[in-house]
Each structure stands twice: as structure tokens, then as C-alpha cells.
Amino acid sequence: MKKALVALAFALGSGAALADKQVVTVVVNDASTMTQGMAMVLANQMQEQGAQVDILLCDKAGDLALRNAAGEALKPNDVTPAQLLDAALKKGATASVCALYLPNSGNKPEDLKEGIRPAKPADMGRALLEPSRKVIGF
Template sequence: MTKTVFALGLGLALAASSALAAEPQQVTVSLTSASPMSQGMAMVLANQMQEQGAQVDILLCDTAGDMALKNATGEALKPNNVTPVQLLDAAIKKGATASVCALYLPNNGKTADDLRAGITPAKPADMAARLLEPQRKVIGF
């Protein structure tokens, strides 16, 4: 009987750890910097985390919110001659979610219609809930 209970407990523990291992790492990249190199590095790392299996959420605030606008271009950075905006678009195409903080649009005279495809205004309650998830990593730039 004791062996059966132990085997059952061990089996459940292994099943639970397998289920947890199957879940992708959840990551939020919060970007506020106006610096092209900081923006670029944040987007390079977001793309790399996706390639390594993470589910990435990108939150653009303050001057980094400008990356979310339809007319955003930016400075091409070496060594690959891509802009942070191009890297943002690549992350979105690979499944990242992207949003601008709730304060960005109203404080810059913009609306959701001014945002690039795939980028939405963040909802504070939803974003707060995500940031509180115990297994989520939050990285700020």
C-alpha cells in the first residue's frame, strides 16, 4: 500500500513538472527609453527570447511609445542595419503582443487609429494582472 501511494505521488509530481515545463516562459518587456540603442537592444532581446520559446508582451511607454505610431521609422542600427521599429514589427509577426501604456495616447494627442497594426492601447487592469503573474519575468528598458 505504501509503495502504491508513493508511486502515485511520484507519478503526479512528474506529470505536474512536465506540464509546467511545457508552458512557455512569460516575459513582459517594458520600454520607456528614447535612446535608439536601448530601444534596439530591448527589441533584439525580445526577438531572441521568442526564438528560445518565450511568450513576449511588449509595453511601450513615454517616448518609446512613438515606436507604435504608423509613421514611425527610426535610426538603423549596426551591425544588421535594422531599426527598433523593424525589430518590433518582427516580434509582433512572431506572436509577441505589443501595447502602448494607457497614458501615452491621451497625453500625446493621439488615438488608437494612429497605432501600427498589431499594437493596442494597454488596459491598466489587464496589464497589472499580467505583471503580477508569479512566473512572469518583467524586464525594463
């Protein structure tokens, strides 16, 4: 009986830990390839450490969301920021472009990678105000 209660307490504790998953929004607007790359490296690392990562791409960083995104490969792993974004998305990150990106960049929604949409300012504002959410800007 005692072992069953300990197992139940452990199981309930583990479930609570999953429900309390840290949520992080990474806002990237810098045009620098190295800054974009570091933002994506850290987003991937936070995911590997258990966080739910949401990425908001603005200004020139919005170009990472384009289907044909290329860019300069960064050492030491010879990957581009766009490839690092793709890796984060494959692991469950969400990504969006800021509401101003498409109308001011000449791109259209169909130019964006699968699953990436323009952010809705009201929804993004509400998310950024969540007390348990960390917001990191690059």
C-alpha cells in the first residue's frame, strides 16, 4: 500500500511538472545573421531543456519564415538561422511573423513556411502579458 501511494504521488508530481512547462517567447528582429543564429540556437536549447518555445519574427528576421529562406551558414555547425528555425519547428516550437512584416516586406502569406502565420496583435499582446511567460528579445 505504501509503495502504491509513493508511486501515485510521484506520478501526480510528474504530471504537474508537465503542466507547469515553462513557456518562452523569443522575439527576433535583428538583421544580423549571427544574432538570428544565436536566437535560434538558444530557442532550440530551451526546447531541449523542456520549454515550450514561441518565436516571433519581425523586420528582416521575418525573412527566416519564408519558404525560400537561405542565408549564410554559421560555424561551427555550418547551419543557417533558417535551418535552425526549421529544427525548432520540427521539435514543436511555434513561429509567426509580426503583423507588420507581410504588408511592409512585399511578401504574401503563401510565401511563408508551412505552419507560420502572421501574428495577431491582440493575441500576441495577451500572450506576452502572461505572468509565467518569459520574453527574450534579439
